[in-house]
Amino acid sequence: MAEKTHPLAQTLLDAHVNYIVDELSGSGLKAVIEEEVDAALVVAGKLTLGAVVTRKQIKDTAAVFASEVEFGPGLPELVGDIARALYAHKVHDKTSPGDLLTDAHFDEFATQILELESLREKIVRAVITSPLYADFAGDLLYSGITGYLAQNTVTKNIPGASSMLKLGRAALSVATPKLESSIEDGLRKYIAKAVQASTTRSAEFLLNHADSEQLKSLATDAWDKLKDEPIGVLREDVPSRWVEELFVTGFEAWRHLRQQDWYRVMIDAGIDGFFDKYEDATLAALLEDLGIDRARMIDEAQRYAPHVIKVLKKKKLLEPIVRRRLGGFYASPAFAAAIGGQPE
Secondary structure, X not given: OOOOOOHHHHHHHHHHHHHHXXXXXXXXXXXXXXXXHHHHHHHHOOOEHHHHXXXXXXXXXXXXXXXXXXXXXXXXXXXXXHHHHHHHOHHHXXXXXXXXXXXXHHHHHHHHHHOOHHHHHHHHHHHHOOHHHHHHHHHHHHHHHHHHHHOOHHHHHOOOHHHHHHHHHHHHHHHOOOHXXXXXXXXXXXXXXXXHHHHHHHHXXXXXXXXXXXXXXXXXXXXXXHOOOOHHHHHHOOOHHHHHHHHHHHHHHHHHHOOOHHHHHHHHHHHXXXXXXXXXXXXXXXXXXXXXXXXXXXXXXXXXXXXXXXXXXXXXXXXXXXXXXXXXXXXXXXXXXXXXXXXX
16 A cells, blocks of 8 residues: 555455455355356346457467467376376276266267268278288288198098108208298299289178178177176286376377467367357357356355365465455545545
């Protein structure tokens, strides 16, 4: 306050501060909260979203927090700590996928995913034409052919045929040591070419025979086998270290993503979509659509306000806050003028 104030200023300030502190920290707080919520809702019914805040303001704020704010080095460590706590929680041992997702919901998800036929076709073609699939199919065919030649019914039914084949292979190996490996390489190359040539036909065969109903049946069978298993059994195959590293890697990937133009464009597009729907709506209508009604607002205020105010008062912080907010007026010329005098 100024050095010279009206004689009544200090007295009125003290009385005003005590009144506010008693009102906030006493039994009347519930009534204060209800009055303020009701008054706020009346105002919310008169103001539209677009009148209170603009798209640009929201986009500027989103850009700062989504792309520009740099987080301290403690955040990745915190993410790792949270990952460890989630991983080790005992609730996983008594919770199954079926507890978290009903059969009806799984069926709806599977149906919606299987409706993406063009995406499914692209995935199938990409997998079957990949080198990995070609190597797998080639090795499978090679193992089948050589296994059949070594254990076919002819060599089993003719006495001594198996021994003769082994003797002949041994003799060829002595006479031409590289012949057997050459035959093996030639067979592998032939199979590889055959697989590459038939990948398109294989993709068409799979797409024609693996229709949506069959795929859904396979997915449902897999779900029936897994839905009652405790989630905790995943720890047998998923170590804690992997989960921690996954969280940290995901955090680093997000840090990279938030610097990309695509990320910012998506945020702006989301804000535009929100404003397209609610820009001309009142704040009361917006709150109603979000499921935030009067009762919920009062409940949440009652949940936090009494505890926070109690702590502030106990720490002797409440009275200084109120005094700081009111003191300026009682020390101002406006106060002196209001009571018909000037500071002395």
